[in-house]
Amino acid sequence: MDFKKALLLILTFGLFTATLQAQTKHKKTTATHAPSAALKASIAAGLPIFTENCVACHQADGTGIAHMNPPLIKTPFVLGDKTRLIKIILNGFNDDVEINGERYSNTMASHDFLSDQQIADLLTYVRNSFGNKASAITMAQVKAVRAGK
């Protein structure tokens, strides 16, 4: 482990901590802010849905399985276009595409048996776990995509 790397890491981590603390402070001043509480509730509701339906392939830490099941971490498929992401849950996904430069062979099955609310919570959980940070997906958004598919 060379020194530059270590230094960089310490700096990065310092910043990260500072940001977190800043966020906490910020939250203090807006303690009754509704969206934050809603986001938290949706993330919490998403975890058991993730455990029941996704963990076997994508793993509990979202890292996936090399060559077979893609990671859910910092990929545009998770963090990008919400409609595309919702469609992956509703329709499944079996396109031969590269995800962050890697190909994955297993079929992702349709999970359209989940309710709109379950899909919203699940995706909000995934978009805010494993180091991801992105806006929530709402039940209304899932409903709209399902109706238009």
Place this chain on the structure above:
Amino acid sequence: MKKRNLISAMLPVTAIAGLVLLLNACKSGSTDHKTGADTTSTTTSSPNAGLKLQSGFSAAVIAEKLGGTREIAVTPQNNIYVKLNNFKDGKGILYLTQDSTKATLTKSFGDYKGTGVYVKKGYLYTSSDEEVFRYKLNDKNEVINPDQPEKIVTGLLSRGEHEAKAITLDNDGNLYVNIGAYSNACQVADRKKDSPGQKGCPILDSAGGIWQFKADKLNQHYGDGIRYATGLRNVVGMDWNQQNNQLFVMQHGRDQLHDLFPQYFTTKQSADLPAECMYAIKKGDNAGWPYMYYDWQQHKKILMPEYGGDGKKEGGQTAIDPAAAFPGHLAPNGLLFYTGSQFPEKYKNGAFIAFHGSWNRAPEPQAGYFVVFQPFKDGKASGDYEIFADNFAGSADKAATGRAEHRPCGLAQGPDGALYVTDDNQGTIYKITYKK
């Protein structure tokens, strides 16, 4: 308010803990980087290359950082061919020559990725995910014309899932190719909850079995081959048993019993089931996929839940029984019947199996990442298997989380009776030897 204060107070502690973790992760990362530079690394500097072996055996890394090293063949001259499913410098086949302590990459060729490699009667046979090729060898078993292989088989199905085409040859001029099923359990919609199994599974017409072709006939298609065995979901480890003059294969059993049928299977049952089965194959055999699976705890063939099963109802009445059965999802990628004389007598004519390691045991701990020995007596599996070479993962924790450093894949026997194991995660070749 109190809670939030607590979180604030915890933050620096969490940050320090996280930093320590990160630093450790980085440390092991940098060790990995060094392994290419012929200096110290955990793998090469620790005894037996970090492996845990049966007593009397030792292991050494003879080559590393070779890319996605899948199956391996060792020539009578003690040199090595290995097939890559990830290119090294744009090539998919490597030829390594050996001296006493290491193997040196001498030649690379073949502009296709794949899994299968086999040396037989003056030819090197290799496979991509759609085709099988062969290369004429000279009297030292060196490839004469690496840029002009003969195409033996072409147009095999490859639809992402179970795409690897494992190959082996018998002594009568026949080539055997695995064509894996592009499906988990032949559901109408693959891996979808509540989607039923297809009646008269159409996948079996062109996949989910072993096909036999002529080893010396060019450009063979499905119609030129024979569906030698069916009802095999996916096979990577296969070998011709010289004692029985018979094909043996290792099947990768189905995934996701709990995901798809939580009413019948706990996560623990889903991690252990179904068995990873060894089959002794006769022409025309049916191993039963997708209509049944084998339960190694009940010692029974069980009706597949997509076809009305519940984990208890028996099924597969016309399917053959396994020759041996192992716990679920360990992913047998290499099978080798040992015919050498270097190892103790009990190993002769028994089977080594390289278990690539699981992914479908989550949320239970992952397992595998080892080479197993299954004793044989009079051509039949006899007695319990032993874990012959363990800790390819690097530690128990790395195995449990599935973050294995090395994943055993291909097996081969050298002319002196040494056992070779490839790792397709980091492109390592291990050589395991025995001294009295």
